[in-house]
Amino acid sequence: MKVGLFIPCYINAVYPEVGRASYELLRKVGCEVEYPLDQTCCGQPMANAGFEKDAKALAERMDALFAKYDYVVGPSASCVVFVREGYPRLLDNYKEHACVDARIWEICEFLHDVVKPARLDARFPHRVSLHNSCHGVRKMDLSSPSEMNVPLHSKLRDLLALVEGVEVAEPERRDECCGFGGMFSVEENAVSVAMGRAKVQRHIATGAEYITGADSSCLMHMQGIIDREKLPVKTLHIVEILNSKL
Amino acid sequence: MSSKDEILKKLSADGMPEYPYPVPDFTPQRFDDPAATFAERLEAAGGRAVRMAPDETLDDVVRRCYPDARTIASTMPELGIATLDPDAVEDPRELVDVDLGVVTGAFGVAENGAVWIAQDIRHKALYFGATALVIVIPKDAIVDTMHEAVMRPEVDDFGYGCFMSGPSKTADIEQALVFGAHGPMSVTVVIRA
Amino acid sequence: MSTHSKAAKRFVADAERMAWHDKALYAVREKRDRMMMTVPEWEGLRRLSSEIKRHTLSRLGHYLCEFERNATANGMVVHWAKDAAEMNATVWELVREHGGTNLIKSKSMLSEECGLTPYLEERGVDAVESDLGERIMQLLHRPPSHIVLPAIAVRREEVGTLFEREMHTEPGNSDPTYLTHAARKALRPKFLDADISMTGVNFAVASTGALAVCTNEGNADLGTSFADLHIAIMGIEKVIPDMAALAVFTRLLARSGTGQPVTSYTSLYRRPAPGKQIHVILVDNGRSEWLADAAHRNMLKCLRCGACLNTCPVYRRSGGSTYSYFIPGPLGINLGMLRSPKLYHGNVSACSLCYSCSDVCPAQIDLGEQIYMWRQQLDGLHLADPVKKLSVKGMDFIMGGRRRFYGGIALARAAEKLPRFVLENGLNPWSAPGRAMPPFAPKTFNGWWKKTKKDE
Numbered sequence: 001m002k003v004g005l006f007i008p009c010y011i012n013a014v015y016p017e018v019g020r021a022s023y024e025l026l027r028k029v030g031c032e033v034e035y036p037l038d039q040t041c042c043g044q045p046m047a048n049a050g051f052e053k054d055a056k057a058l059a060e061r062m063d064a065l066f067a068k069y070d071y072v073v074g075p076s077a078s079c080v081v082f083v084r085e086g087y088p089r090l091l092d093n094y095k096e097h098a099c100v101d102a103r104i105w106e107i108c109e110f111l112h113d114v115v116k117p118a119r120l121d122a123r124f125p126h127r128v129s130l131h132n133s134c135h136g137v138r139k140m141d142l143s144s145p146s147e148m149n150v151p152l153h154s155k156l157r158d159l160l161a162l163v164e165g166v167e168v169a170e171p172e173r174r175d176e177c178c179g180f181g182g183m184f185s186v187e188e189n190a191v192s193v194a195m196g197r198a199k200v201q202r203h204i205a206t207g208a209e210y211i212t213g214a215d216s217s218c219l220m221h222m223q224g225i226i227d228r229e230k231l232p233v234k235t236l237h238i239v240e241i242l243n244s245k246l
Numbered sequence: 247m248s249s250k251d252e253i254l255k256k257l258s259a260d261g262m263p264e265y266p267y268p269v270p271d272f273t274p275q276r277f278d279d280p281a282a283t284f285a286e287r288l289e290a291a292g293g294r295a296v297r298m299a300p301d302e303t304l305d306d307v308v309r310r311c312y313p314d315a316r317t318i319a320s321t322m323p324e325l326g327i328a329t330l331d332p333d334a335v336e337d338p339r340e341l342v343d344v345d346l347g348v349v350t351g352a353f354g355v356a357e358n359g360a361v362w363i364a365q366d367i368r369h370k371a372l373y374f375g376a377t378a379l380v381i382v383i384p385k386d387a388i389v390d391t392m393h394e395a396v397m398r399p400e401v402d403d404f405g406y407g408c409f410m411s412g413p414s415k416t417a418d419i420e421q422a423l424v425f426g427a428h429g430p431m432s433v434t435v436v437i438r439a
Numbered sequence: 440m441s442t443h444s445k446a447a448k449r450f451v452a453d454a455e456r457m458a459w460h461d462k463a464l465y466a467v468r469e470k471r472d473r474m475m476m477t478v479p480e481w482e483g484l485r486r487l488s489s490e491i492k493r494h495t496l497s498r499l500g501h502y503l504c505e506f507e508r509n510a511t512a513n514g515m516v517v518h519w520a521k522d523a524a525e526m527n528a529t530v531w532e533l534v535r536e537h538g539g540t541n542l543i544k545s546k547s548m549l550s551e552e553c554g555l556t557p558y559l560e561e562r563g564v565d566a567v568e569s570d571l572g573e574r575i576m577q578l579l580h581r582p583p584s585h586i587v588l589p590a591i592a593v594r595r596e597e598v599g600t601l602f603e604r605e606m607h608t609e610p611g612n613s614d615p616t617y618l619t620h621a622a623r624k625a626l627r628p629k630f631l632d633a634d635i636s637m638t639g640v641n642f643a644v645a646s647t648g649a650l651a652v653c654t655n656e657g658n659a660d661l662g663t664s665f666a667d668l669h670i671a672i673m674g675i676e677k678v679i680p681d682m683a684a685l686a687v688f689t690r691l692l693a694r695s696g697t698g699q700p701v702t703s704y705t706s707l708y709r710r711p712a713p714g715k716q717i718h719v720i721l722v723d724n725g726r727s728e729w730l731a732d733a734a735h736r737n738m739l740k741c742l743r744c745g746a747c748l749n750t751c752p753v754y755r756r757s758g759g760s761t762y763s764y765f766i767p768g769p770l771g772i773n774l775g776m777l778r779s780p781k782l783y784h785g786n787v788s789a790c791s792l793c794y795s796c797s798d799v800c801p802a803q804i805d806l807g808e809q810i811y812m813w814r815q816q817l818d819g820l821h822l823a824d825p826v827k828k829l830s831v832k833g834m835d836f837i838m839g840g841r842r843r844f845y846g847g848i849a850l851a852r853a854a855e856k857l858p859r860f861v862l863e864n865g866l867n868p869w870s871a872p873g874r875a876m877p878p879f880a881p882k883t884f885n886g887w888w889k890k891t892k893k894d895e
Contacts, residue, residue: 009838012884013848014877021871038841048792049815050823057839134793136689138820146472149481179754181791184826187786190448193455193873194457194756214819224874250519256727263585265497267680268490272483287700338633338664358700371664374657392686400855405710411701414657418572418588420595421463426622427571429657
């Protein structure tokens with residue numbers, strides 16, 4: 001299975017280890033992985049701030065970079081959601097089912113729904129608290145939203161069940177927003193930080209050593225609060241756990 | 247052009263396509279024991295359901311539930327202990343703060359503990375002004391959900407009617423639940439034997 | 440900084456109060472969740488409710504006329520008002536014709552929207568709010584901060600002090616039961632002596648010409664029990680086709696809003712009692728224009744349950760008074776923009792795009808998605824924040840070229856060596872009190888890939 005690896009801008013710059021873990025993990029489950037060089041940004045930050053149209057050139061660039069891949073896979077739920085929802089409005093000569101939005105997957109949903117590995121040969125003997133990010137939950141169905149009367153499920157939990165030794169907890173208010181929200185965290189920084197603090201405290205209350213999830217942007221926001229307040233917990237992208245060594 | 251015509255003209259030019267009346271894609275829930283569910287949910291709403299025993303009179307039940315009530319207003323002929331005929335009163339203000347009103351309800355709704363009352367007394371003030379209210383409903387008159395409730399014949403013809411679920415309540419001060427905001431402090435639904 | 444953001448900063452500064460507000464409202468959200476779980480067909484109900492509203496909106500003129508016909512046949516009098524001014528004038532005319540200056544009101548968001556109470560007060564009418572929360576706000580001379588829980592941001596001690604002054608309650612007693620019953624006593628004469636009663640309308644049933652009014656306190660019904668004139672005001676979107684639709688909405692309304700299976704009172708006014716009158720005013724006030732706006736017409740499906748406020752993490756932590764429109768939260772952000780982008784665009788920032796509002800809405804309104812759309816529209820309306828615009832243009836410029844992007848990261852990495860006070864100041868958008876900057880990695884993923892592949 002040939003996969004084009006999509007590495008969002010802030011992962012490229014701030015969390016390259018998440019990119020490496022994604023690459024290794026996809027290889028481990030039998031995918032042939034290519035990384036089209038010189039990727040920058042999908043355009044989500046501009047769009048959430050109210051300048052979706054300014055993301056047009058970036059969308060065209062993404063679409064061209066990944067034109068030859070049947071599967072485009074990236075370790076960020078919110079970026080993938082933006083490509084799926086925003087690109088149909090942005091791409092010139094948009095063709096349904098043909099452009100990158102129709103072929104892009106968040107890495108956990110790709111593993112869970114497409115690759116379906118029976119084992120991961122991973123071991124992570126720690127207690128982790130699951131961060132159900134808003135776009136992952138409410139726009140991608142990585143887990144069932146607490147607002148809806150639907151059967152409980154979590155693709156993240158299903159994948160973590162393949163990891164030896166890991167203990168999975170979820171915070172109270174399991175899918176309440178952490179307050180990142182892109183430009184929101186800047187423009188409404190008082191509320192954003194208040195939301196982030198509350199979220200981190202609820203993760204800590206589970207007794208977990210790590211907060212893990214499928215969105216580095218939420219983790220980055222929470223890590224900023226953890227660092228500033230020197231709190232006893234760390235953030236770690238879920239691919240790094242799924243890719244941990246036995 | 248009248249305001250009505252102006253509004254209608256704008257509405258007809260809203261550019262919205264016409265959508266058909268939808269068909270539900272579900273079967274409404276049913277309860278194994280609707281009367282038990284009714285009682286449970288009425289209690290959660292702050293009221294209570296009381297079943298009349300076969301050998302009990304309405305007087306007995308009302309006395310049993312409200313032993314201290316002194317002024318009791320009711321138009322029900324079988325209620326011997328009534329002290330006031332609310333229909334004989336000219337001014338509805340006289341019904342305010344009577345200890346107890348005893349009135350007729352048509353049926354209960356299991357899913358929410360509500361009782362449908364179609365006004366059959368002269369002043370509806372009694373329903374809301376009495377300190378406590380007893381609503382008497384026929385035996386087995388409990389429907390499962392509101393879907394069934396609104397289709398009942400009693401909800402087809404009325405001047406004023408109300409689905410009443412428990413006593414008047416508010417949580418407007420710090421979300422603390424308090425009964426008796428303006429209306430009855432206590433509501434008991436009596437189910438006939 | 441947006442108007443909301445500035446005001447929210449002050450609300451957040453009182454950490455204890457913010458935490459209380461957040462917790463109180465989240466508890467309502469949790470009650471709602473428990474209620475939802477008792478209804479297996481919940482999602483089907485939401486879908487049905489949304490589709491009934493859509494159908495009704497698509498034939499709104501038809502249903503309004505049907506309602507008018509049936510309500511008139513039932514003995515009510517129906518008026519039409521194209522805007523707030525006409526509604527207020529119609530009410531005033533009815534009041535004058537009838538005589539009397541004591542008016543008892545039950546909660547109506549439309550009344551707030553049209554500024555009816557101050558309008559009547561200017562004309563010497565004593566318009567008394569009878570819903571406890573509304574009455575507290577009226578006596579405090581402050582607008583409600585929630586559409587269903589008007590006094591949610593007021594602490595019990597404040598109510599105690601207020602009632603001590605207004606109702607001569609015991610000094611220092613702030614027990615909610617005591618205060619509620621004091622208000623009950625104090626409002627009794629207002630109900631009994633009212634010349635006119637006024638209510639809002641939750642649903643107007645076209646097929647029967649009946650008005651449904653939902654309350655927990657019974658204040659609407661007590662109000663209409665004495666005065667011989669009942670004036671009911673409603674937005675034109677409140678009409679529903681029939682009783683079957685009423686069942687759907689009453690199953691959803693209170694469960695969504697307060698976590699009750701139904702409100703204590705769901706009252707249906709169909710025919711005026713002998714010797715009494717019911718006048719209904721159908722108010723447009725912008726709604727027909729919103730209906731023509733395909734991107735935002737869904738807002739007219741709203742049942743006014745308040746669930747989107749309770750679930751909104753931003754509203755819970757910033758309170759109703761930080762929004763410039765009289766309705767706060769996701770609902771208010773959207774309705775404010777429909778009313779006037781120029782006046783109310785300062786609320787559009789108050790959303791982290793978590794979309795919880797869209798998932799709780801009992802009419803499946805895409806509230807979060809519409810806020811996203813409004814953000815896109817701001818630039819075209821010349822209302823975009825110039826600083827934000829500049830920063831986006833800057834981001835766009837950097838992301839637009841690989842050299843600029845990777846060169847930029849190298850620069851930023853170097854900049855990190857600067858002392859912390861240079862980085863974490865007000866000029867750096869990412870720095871906020873309480874959140875540290877993320878450090879850049881020594882090597883980008885792109886750089887690592889290039890090196891690894893070269894080495895392979």
